[in-house]
Amino acid sequence: MVVKVDAEKCIGCGLCVSICPDVFELGDDGKACIKNPRNCSKCDCKGAAEGCPVQAISL
Numbered sequence: 001m002v003v004k005v006d007a008e009k010c011i012g013c014g015l016c017v018s019i020c021p022d023v024f025e026l027g028d029d030g031k032a033c034i035k036n037p038r039n040c041s042k043c044d045c046k047g048a049a050e051g052c053p054v055q056a057i058s059l
């Protein structure tokens with residue numbers, strides 16, 4: 001499973017970072033970026049993808 005963030009859509013709400021901090025982080029531009037795409041140990045990032053309010057996360 002490889003996860004991607006569409007920076008054009010991301011509004012920087014931080015939800016994915018709080019759900020899956022091993023995978024996501026907020027970059028200097030205030031948008032989510034991928035820290036380590038294979039680091040999800042809990043949910044395969046489905047929780048973050050489903051929770052993202054603007055559907056910026058794809059799996």
Ligand code: SF4
Nearest residue numbers: 010011013014016052
């Ligand atoms: S949950 Fe979605 S909008 Fe919020 S920071 Fe993550 S990618 Fe961006």
